[in-house]
Amino acid sequence: MATANQIKALIKSHLEGDPERFKTIALQVAAHEARLGHGAIAQEIKQLIDKGAKQSAKVFPMRKDLDDLVIQTDPESRLSQLVLPQALKERIERILREYLQRSKLQKFGHSNRRKILLVGPPGTGKTLTASVIASELHLPLFTILVDKLVTRYMGETSAKLRQIFDLIQERQGIYLFDEFDAIGGERSRDNDVGEMRRVLNAFLQFIEQDTSESFIIAATNSADLLDQALFRRFDDLLSYKLPEKAQIIRLIENRLGNFGGEFIVESIVDQVEGLSHAEITLASDDAIKEAILSDQEKVSKQLFLATINDRKQYLQYSK
Numbered sequence: 001m002a003t004a005n006q007i008k009a010l011i012k013s014h015l016e017g018d019p020e021r022f023k024t025i026a027l028q029v030a031a032h033e034a035r036l037g038h039g040a041i042a043q044e045i046k047q048l049i050d051k052g053a054k055q056s057a058k059v060f061p062m063r064k065d066l067d068d069l070v071i072q073t074d075p076e077s078r079l080s081q082l083v084l085p086q087a088l089k090e091r092i093e094r095i096l097r098e099y100l101q102r103s104k105l106q107k108f109g110h111s112n113r114r115k116i117l118l119v120g121p122p123g124t125g126k127t128l129t130a131s132v133i134a135s136e137l138h139l140p141l142f143t144i145l146v147d148k149l150v151t152r153y154m155g156e157t158s159a160k161l162r163q164i165f166d167l168i169q170e171r172q173g174i175y176l177f178d179e180f181d182a183i184g185g186e187r188s189r190d191n192d193v194g195e196m197r198r199v200l201n202a203f204l205q206f207i208e209q210d211t212s213e214s215f216i217i218a219a220t221n222s223a224d225l226l227d228q229a230l231f232r233r234f235d236d237l238l239s240y241k242l243p244e245k246a247q248i249i250r251l252i253e254n255r256l257g258n259f260g261g262e263f264i265v266e267s268i269v270d271q272v273e274g275l276s277h278a279e280i281t282l283a284s285d286d287a288i289k290e291a292i293l294s295d296q297e298k299v300s301k302q303l304f305l306a307t308i309n310d311r312k313q314y315l316q317y318s319k
């Protein structure tokens, strides 16, 4: 049994948030037990310490200098959730496959695709794709708030970018530069004497020099806004579009799940066309909620069309 002093020291190190000291004392307790001939207990304590080390290695505290600009998450989105044209899905699968077999590629002097530009209208799955890549490859997702980086740190944006690229090197993960046009905008359109141009130049230089094992994913609504010099710095460009009929059907069927089946989704596709994946997802969720509240087991065609019309009206107001 651990001595009273060891127990006190364990409690103290825990309260003081000192994991290193906690671990040292726990190892001392294990050694003490082993000396007393309690081999099994000693072994069990060591295993617990190992398990703790593995778990805490997953969740790093964010660097203080970046904690308002970079958000770390561990998404659980699956590839099967993404509803996209087959060709686009295959490009995402290729990114995953190249990463999983990167050492094979490296042997022949090639590297896996990991600098990726996502372009497309709002709500078509760009952020979801970054989450899927993170989750399928068991890597953390770091989302960089590009808007904030540019507005809050005006004048020191390039220095902040450097810190972000240091992090990219230090901690392997998926780095998503969302709303990327805030830094990727064409240099010539810059009215703001030089600052934005310097930022874009810094980004171009950092991304070119980056040899990390992380993914750098930039997402934007419009490729037209991006500076031409950017395109060749990325290994791949994935282009997202509003869903076509086949995808609309799949999205609604997936989302309605057990609440579907009351009507043939194909019969309402025409009324849904023009909405994004995100809007269709929201309309499906609205329909499910309405069905639950009115004690219906399935979503009826009438109810579904009503929620679709609601979404359309909402969109008109928000434009």
Ligand SMILES: Nc1ncnc2c1ncn2[C@@H]1O[C@H](COP(=O)(O)OP(=O)(O)OP(=O)(O)O)[C@@H](O)[C@H]1O
Pocket: 081, 082, 083, 084, 120, 121, 122, 123, 124, 125, 126, 127, 128, 129, 219, 220, 221, 251, 277, 278, 279, 281
């Ligand atoms: N291709 C898709 N397949 C399945 N669900 C989707 C798809 N696209 C969007 N969704 C649904 O809509 C939600 C929002 O989509 P997401 O955030 O990925 O859009 P986005 O393209 O990043 O939009 P924005 O340009 O506004 O950032 C997702 O969490 C998901 O529920």
Ligand SMILES: [Mg+2]
Pocket: 126, 127, 128, 178, 219
């Ligand atoms: Mg997004």
